[in-house]
Structure formats: structure tokens, C-alpha cells
Amino acid sequence: xxxxxxxLLVRHAxxxxxxxxxxxxxxxxxxxxxxxxxQWLKANYMIDAIYSSTLARARETAEIVNExxxxxxxxxxxLQEFSVWPLLPTFPQLFDPExxxxxxxxxxxxxxYWSFAEQVFGTFKxxxxxxxxxxxxxxxxxxxxxxxxxxxxxxxxxxxxxxPTGVTQIQHWDDGVWEIDFLNRREHLP
Numbered sequence: 001x002x003x004x005x006x007x008l009l010v011r012h013a014x015x016x017x018x019x020x021x022x023x024x025x026x027x028x029x030x031x032x033x034x035x036x037x038x039q040w041l042k043a044n045y046m047i048d049a050i051y052s053s054t055l056a057r058a059r060e061t062a063e064i065v066n067e068x069x070x071x072x073x074x075x076x077x078x079l080q081e082f083s084v085w086p087l088l089p090t091f092p093q094l095f096d097p098e099x100x101x102x103x104x105x106x107x108x109x110x111x112x113y114w115s116f117a118e119q120v121f122g123t124f125k126x127x128x129x130x131x132x133x134x135x136x137x138x139x140x141x142x143x144x145x146x147x148x149x150x151x152x153x154x155x156x157x158x159x160x161x162x163x164p165t166g167v168t169q170i171q172h173w174d175d176g177v178w179e180i181d182f183l184n185r186r187e188h189l190p
Contacts, residue, residue, distance in 0.1 A: 003133045003174040007124070008045065009145045010037065010137065011162035013064075015057040023056045026064075033165045033189060034061045038068030040188030041137065047071065048134035051127055053079040053141060061165070062139040069137075078123040081141035082116040109156060120144050121151040128172050152178050165189065 013030035026034065041047060050073045052062035062073050127136060145168055146160035152170070162168070166184035 002177075005128050005132055005172045005174075006045075006135045007128065007170045007172065008041070008047070008135070008137045009148060009168040009170065010061070010065075010139045011142045011145055011164060011166050012053070012055075012058040012061040012139060013037070014164040025056050026060045030057070030061070030164060031064055034064035035067070036188045037061075037165045037167075038065035041065065042068040045135055045137075047137050049127075049131050050074065050137045050139070051076055051079065052139045053077075053081065053144070055080050055141070058139050058141060065137070065139065076123060078119050079138065079140040079144055081143055082112075113156070116143075117147050117151055117156070120147045124148050124151075132174065149180065149183065152180065 012026075013033040014027050015024045015030055016027040017024070047069055048071075050062060050066060050069065050071050052058050052073055052075050054075045054077050058079070059075060062075075066073055124138070127138065142162040145162045145166075148170075149160050149168065150156045150158060160183070162184055163186055165188065166186050167188075168183045169181040169185070171179040171181060
């Protein structure tokens, strides 16, 4: 019998923009988003494990969500944000609709991107191995979510946008099959 693992990837809630900081806390609206997300997750999933980036906006989102779930949160530096946007000028034909998967151009992507992708996807696979057959919640950042999806699809030159508290559901079976069920779901918000 195949063992199925479910991963819910969530971008952190909205953060405050009035504070000059590279690691800002959540805004009042973000705290409300996180609370509603926690309630929605509790009503729709039996989550077994929670992981979060160590940056304030993800950490705070995870802590508020966990008020509804009451689990131990594992914080991982490897899930921290890395902005690919400063690298965009070096991405050759990044959004060429004729060659989104860019098999013959991928070796030209910046080494910083590949290092980040290797770190994030390696951590993602490690979390799945640790919790085989379980439902896992990972709260991180938009570029972390996007990079994991790009690693699964091979579309490393594809832009993937995540809204605050957007949920992406991924299934993994122990025979190596992956399935992306949905991206950026936000039905928990009015």
C-alpha cells in the first residue's frame, strides 16, 4: 500500500510596512489573517506537524495559527526568505512563454538561485521523510513556496505568486509520485 504524505505550504500573513526593518512583524490585518487561517485549518485538516521559518513574519503567523492547533512548532532557518528579484536581470528570457521550463537555459540561472533551491527543496524533502504518512503544515515565505513548486515542476524560470496566508497543497506518495492539488487557496478569508 502506498503511503501518502500531505504538505500544506503557507505564505506568512501580511506584515507591517510602517517599520523600517528587514524582518518586520505582522500588521493588525496579518494577525487577523493568521487567526482565521488557524481556524480554517483546524476545521479542515488533522495536522500532525508544524514547521516555520525563523523570520518574525512567519514565526508570528505560525504562533497565531497554532493557537487553534496546539502543536509543537519546529522553527527552521533553512525556510527563510531569499529574494530572487535582485537576480532577475541575470535570468535569461525569464518569462518566455514559449520556453517556460527552459531546459536548455537552466544552467545559466544564477548560482545563488540554485543554492537557495537546493537548500529549500532539501529541507522540504527532509520534513516529508520525518513525517511520512502525516499532514504537515509549513509556514514560510512567497519565494520559498514558489521555489518548492518550481523544483517539483522543473519550471525554474516560472514566476509563482503567493498571497498572504495563501495555502498550497502538495501530496507525496512513497513511490516518488508528487501531486500539486491547489495553489494559493484563501477561502479562509472573507
